[in-house]
Amino acid sequence: xxxxxxxxxxxxxxxxxxxxxxxxxxxxxxxxxxxxxxxxxxxxxxxxxxxxxxxxxxxxxxxxxxxxxxxxxxxxxxxxxxxxxxxxxxxxxxxxxxxxxxxxxxxxxxxxxxxxxxxxxxxxxxxxxxxxxxxxxxxxxxxxxxxxxxxxxxxxxxxxxxxxxxxxxxxxxxxxxxxxxxxxxxxxxx
Numbered sequence: 001x002x003x004x005x006x007x008x009x010x011x012x013x014x015x016x017x018x019x020x021x022x023x024x025x026x027x028x029x030x031x032x033x034x035x036x037x038x039x040x041x042x043x044x045x046x047x048x049x050x051x052x053x054x055x056x057x058x059x060x061x062x063x064x065x066x067x068x069x070x071x072x073x074x075x076x077x078x079x080x081x082x083x084x085x086x087x088x089x090x091x092x093x094x095x096x097x098x099x100x101x102x103x104x105x106x107x108x109x110x111x112x113x114x115x116x117x118x119x120x121x122x123x124x125x126x127x128x129x130x131x132x133x134x135x136x137x138x139x140x141x142x143x144x145x146x147x148x149x150x151x152x153x154x155x156x157x158x159x160x161x162x163x164x165x166x167x168x169x170x171x172x173x174x175x176x177x178x179x180x181x182x183x184x185x186x187x188x189x190x
Contacts, residue, residue, distance in 0.1 A: 036113045036153075040120070040146055043153050052102050054094045060087055064147050064154035074161040101129035104140075116148040138162055 050058035111120035121143045147156045
């Protein structure tokens with residue numbers, strides 16, 4: 001598959017990906033403590049902090065020691081395999097937002113774990129500040145898979161998607177589609 005260059009309009013979206021991941025993706029926790037959930041949340045917190053500081057070395061240390069790690073975006077060609085490609089993608093993302101400006105709210109989340117594998121999904125409302133000082137708000141869907149390695153839980157795959165520009169969800173099957181996030185709903189109402 002021929003790789004396409006990273007779209008500049010995805011920089012703020014992917015740059016905020018880490019912040020999405022620290023959302024309460026596990027939903028309501030049982031009365032007893034779930035150690036795996038706590039460990040995954042700690043990894044996500046480290047991801048958020050590294051991304052917000054634009055610390056590439058710290059970000060990459062959170063990925064599995066596996067040549068098959070992958071990150072995927074929304075469109076064709078937005079598929080990065082291996083640490084070198086994931087690193088190059090993060091470098092591009094970091095060129096598009098001000099460090100310390102990432103904020104999020106993820107009202108819809110889910111996740112779980114079994115054995116040496118954990119997963120999560122989240123639908124979030126994002127905000128960041130572009131290099132020109134403009135505040136940007138957008139919706140972002142995220143999914144991730146983690147693998148337990150001897151150093152602890154590591155990111156194996158990460159996927160993000162969003163509608164950009166004037167794109168809107170397909171018409172016709174609205175009743176079958178999930179409810180839009182508040183940010184997407186207000187954008188559609190305009």
